[in-house]
Amino acid sequence: MFRGIRPLLRGSTYSGALFAYCGALASLPLLPFAALPAVAWPSAAVAVQFVLTGLVWAVLIGVIGLARTTQRVLIACARRMLAVPLPDPVGGGRRRAGSPGEGAASSAASGADRLRTPLWLLSQVVLGWTGAQLSILLFIAGLLLPGGWAGAEAEVSVNGWSLRAESGWQSWAAAFCCLLLAAALCLAVTYALRWLAPRLLGPSSAERLALAAERERVLAERNRLAHELHDSIGHTLTAATIQAAVAGEVLGSDPVAARAALRSIEESTRAALEDLDYVLGMLREEKAGTAPARTLADLPELLDRLRHAGAVVEAELSGDHAQVQGTLSRAAYRILQEGLTNALRHGAGGPIRVEVAAASDSLELDVVNRTGGRSGMSQGAFPTSGHGLPGLFERVRLLHGEIEAGPDGPEHWRLAVRLPVRLPA
Numbered sequence: 001m002f003r004g005i006r007p008l009l010r011g012s013t014y015s016g017a018l019f020a021y022c023g024a025l026a027s028l029p030l031l032p033f034a035a036l037p038a039v040a041w042p043s044a045a046v047a048v049q050f051v052l053t054g055l056v057w058a059v060l061i062g063v064i065g066l067a068r069t070t071q072r073v074l075i076a077c078a079r080r081m082l083a084v085p086l087p088d089p090v091g092g093g094r095r096r097a098g099s100p101g102e103g104a105a106s107s108a109a110s111g112a113d114r115l116r117t118p119l120w121l122l123s124q125v126v127l128g129w130t131g132a133q134l135s136i137l138l139f140i141a142g143l144l145l146p147g148g149w150a151g152a153e154a155e156v157s158v159n160g161w162s163l164r165a166e167s168g169w170q171s172w173a174a175a176f177c178c179l180l181l182a183a184a185l186c187l188a189v190t191y192a193l194r195w196l197a198p199r200l201l202g203p204s205s206a207e208r209l210a211l212a213a214e215r216e217r218v219l220a221e222r223n224r225l226a227h228e229l230h231d232s233i234g235h236t237l238t239a240a241t242i243q244a245a246v247a248g249e250v251l252g253s254d255p256v257a258a259r260a261a262l263r264s265i266e267e268s269t270r271a272a273l274e275d276l277d278y279v280l281g282m283l284r285e286e287k288a289g290t291a292p293a294r295t296l297a298d299l300p301e302l303l304d305r306l307r308h309a310g311a312v313v314e315a316e317l318s319g320d321h322a323q324v325q326g327t328l329s330r331a332a333y334r335i336l337q338e339g340l341t342n343a344l345r346h347g348a349g350g351p352i353r354v355e356v357a358a359a360s361d362s363l364e365l366d367v368v369n370r371t372g373g374r375s376g377m378s379q380g381a382f383p384t385s386g387h388g389l390p391g392l393f394e395r396v397r398l399l400h401g402e403i404e405a406g407p408d409g410p411e412h413w414r415l416a417v418r419l420p421v422r423l424p425a
Contacts, residue, residue: 008183012083016190017131019081023121024128030060061125065118074120075201082190084197087211113204120200124193131189135182142178146171226391236272238344239305240265264308295329296321296356299336303354306340312351313340319358328419331399332356332363338392339367339415346413347371358421365417368408392417 007013034057038049064070068089075086203211247261303313324332336354343352350370357364389405392415396403401419408414 007187008180013183013187013190015081016083016193017135017186019077020124020128020189020193021132022128023124024132027057027061027125030057030064034060058122061121062115062118065121066114070121071117071201074117078193078197078201082194082197084194084201086197086202089203089207113206116200116204120196123196123200127189127192131185135185138178138182138185142175142182145175145178233272233276236268238341239268243268243308243310260308261310264305268305294333295326296324296332296358297329298333299356302333302337302340306344306352311344313354314351315354315356317356319356321356321358323360324358324363324421328363328399328421331395332365332417332419335392335395335417336365336367339365342389342415343367343369343413348411361421363419363421365415365419367415368412370411371407371413 031053035053037056038044038053041049041052044052071089075089078084079086243261243265247258247265250261251258299315299317303315306313321329336356340352340354347369348371353366353368355364355366392405393403396417396419399419401417403418404414404416406414
């Protein structure tokens with residue numbers, strides 16, 4: 001029993017009903033304009049004038065509902081007074097120019113979808129007027145029905161129907177029922193508006209598609225940036241850790257080598273800071289600087305940094321790397337960077353063999369290193385996130401390539417990637 005009347009004790013029930021009543025009151029200034037056609041047609045029957053005034057009134061309310069500002073105001077009020085989670089209208093927030101959701105958002109506001117807000121406004125006005133009149137009537141009846149409490153008999157009469165309550169407990173019971181019905185009516189109005197709000201004020205099917213497309217674009221962009229950040233910063237930190245260890249070991253015996261290692265740390269971290277600044281600018285939706293476009297042309301510099309870190313790198317580069325397209329060349333650089341990072345982290349410290357073969361129809365990348373822990377480095381020196389290889393597999397899949405990663409004999413690990421130069425149509 002108490003669970004059944006619990007909604008009647010919540011403030012949100014009456015705030016929702018108040019929302020409907022405010023909508024009804026806000027429509028009152030339109031009533032004189034709606035009555036003008038009826039005034040201009042005095043010979044019409046009263047019923048016709050009444051219907052005509054109601055139709056014109058509904059049209060005026062619907063026209064106001066067509067305004068974009070009206071929709072935003074109604075959504076904000078429904079969130080607060082109905083406690084309904086409604087998203088902002090598509091196109092109402094910040095969006096980058098030319099985003100995929102922009103065209104869908106503009107088309108979403110056309111056609112039948114534009115009538116949803118006017119229909120909501122009409123429903124709110126109808127529910128507000130009906131609920132207000134009935135609830136006020138019931139409330140007044142609840143105050144007047146207890147006969148004799150004010151020294152007079154109470155009688156309620158509506159359209160020829162009258163109710164006279166005898167004094168005593170019957171009048172108090174009738175009054176209590178009227179007050180309870182008034183509260184239940186407020187609850188019914190609030191529930192009706194809560195049911196209608198997602199259907200009429202929420203996003204339409206076209207707007208949901210636009211929102212889904214926008215979310216997909218944002219997730220794809222963030223995923224790409226996460227790959228870039230992982231590849232660049234992960235490689236730089238790995239190389240810098242090794243270079244710092246080497247500089248610490250030879251600082252007293254070979255200051256020249258120590259300074260070279262420190263200089264290499266400075267160069268690699270400066271490049272990583274450029275990548276980090278670009279990624280953070282994109283994540284904050286600020287105007288980021290030009291993306292560091294590292295391609296296969298930057299591969300010799302990458303290999304030199306590894307050699308400064310103390311790694312032995314045997315590179316075999318063949319073919320014309322200039323014929324590789326920009327996107328493919330950048331992806332190949334990141335793949336090799338991640339493969340070399342893994343070789344530094346998990347290799348046994350022996351030579352790392354790198355092969356890049358560019359043909360007319362394919363680009364083949366190979367990174368082979370010895371397996372086992374590095375000498376002189378602690379077991380937990382390079383904590384791993386587990387995103388490296390899965391990220392490589394996803395990157396290669398998006399490029400319609402082939403990838404193999406695993407043991408190559410008893411003492412070596414091999415990463416082999418084959419990318420098509422021309423993607424299939």
